[in-house]
Amino acid sequence: MSALYNDERPSIFVIPNPLSFLAHKGRTIGSYLAGGLVALGWWIFIDAVIQASSDHTDDAVKMGFEDWFSGILTSLGMLVINLIDKSRLQGEAFSYAGSNLVWKARLFLFLGFALIAGGFAGSVCVLIIKYVVNHDSAQPYLYYGVAAVVQCTLLMFSSAILWVAQSTQEEYEYNVRL
Structure with a gap:
């Protein structure tokens, strides 16, 4: 039976993975999926803004800056997190002209997560208080x-x-350390 699968990657399963052809495109698929989620999130929000602006009844609730702020904050946090060079987060050996780049990278990572968490918490607060x-x-x-x-x-x-x-980094290797 092992002679049948000699040309494929070694696997712990008897039946080979049917989605193995997608493995070498993991970065591309992940990037497209992330971009699609960003577009879908903003599309849903813009749809709500358009519905709110087209409602002309007297008791209509209008969407103001407080509704926009959480999405902007979360988008900014996403931008900050994903602009950080991942190699700067590992180890204490990186020092540049007396300044510690690892410490700065971790600080910006924390600020990015804080922006995302603040944006999400703000949207939940607006939902509860306003709606x-x-x-x-x-x-x-x-x-x-x-x-x-x-x-x-x-x-x-x-x-x-x-x-x-x-x-x-490679087909089946992920580096998710902080």
Whole structure:
């Protein structure tokens, strides 16, 4: 039976992985998937903004800057996290002209995660305070707040997928250390 699979990679399973042809394109697939999640998140939020602006009733809840701020904050956090050179996060040997690049890279990584967490928490707070607590007039407009939370959630997942995709070195090797 092992003679049948000599031309393929060694596997612990009897049946070879049917998706093994995608393994060498892990970085590309991860990047496209992350970009698709960012586009989907912003599309859902922009859809809610368009619905809110087209509603011309007197009791309509309008989307203001407080609704936009969490998505902007989460997008900025995603940008900060994924712009960090991953090799700068490992070890203490990197020092440049007396300054410690590892410490600075970890600080920016923390700030990026703080921006993402703050944006997500802000979207949940806006959902609860603006769209859930006010049962009288805001209940039909709950979609506006849910869209912001979904947007931030998709941006968080996109950031994680892009982090793993950028950390991919070979077919089956991921470097997800901090």
